[in-house]
Amino acid sequence: AQSVTQPDIHITVSEGASLELRCNYSYGATPYLFWYVQSPGQGLQLLLKYFSGDTLVQGIKGFEAEFKRSQSSFNLRKPSVHWSDAAEYFCAVGASGTYKYIFGTGTRLKVLA
């Protein structure tokens, strides 16, 4: 069965520090991969997506993610975190042939001043 795992429920980093949020997926074919960000009480905003091609994907707000097929991972990174990055981050997989996304349970990021 398809699944998405975000192993870290909470992460705390200092402002200016680097960030990596982990995402592992289980899917038999080539997945379509997404990262979304959600501020409290708000909808989800797309940060970046991977469909094919270059495995290092650039997104908005200085985020990037790398697709590693051998590790079934799609980790999100940012070299220097800003206080405004504090939010909840969701990884999702789109399954070929369906309209369904499978979402991870999210990682809540706290940024220390």
Added chain:
Amino acid sequence: DGGITQSPKYLFRKEGQNVTLSCEQNLNHDAMYWYRQDPGQGLRLIYYSQIVNDFQKGDIAEGYSVSREKKESFPLTVTSAQKNPTAFYLCASSLGGSRGAETQYFGPGTRLLVL
């Protein structure tokens, strides 16, 4: 500006009452979705619609109903059969036609609370 609107922002339901959440999009998207979000559980799909006058159940459709009479609108009714309706409800849309390889765009959400 193109986007997805959801109303109301907060909704209160009494026991035994049906309530309807509104979702409208002006992105000219064919596909629309309803998700339920509970703390620590991510997003779960309630219903989705690929085209007007057609919709399919998602993973947690029991106690919910939808209609898709217009391309722009996809209202969700939370019926009295849904025993635990307190949650944050998110509507989304996508272009349609490229299953799996589509970006879903989300509305701002409606928080439903039980009185």
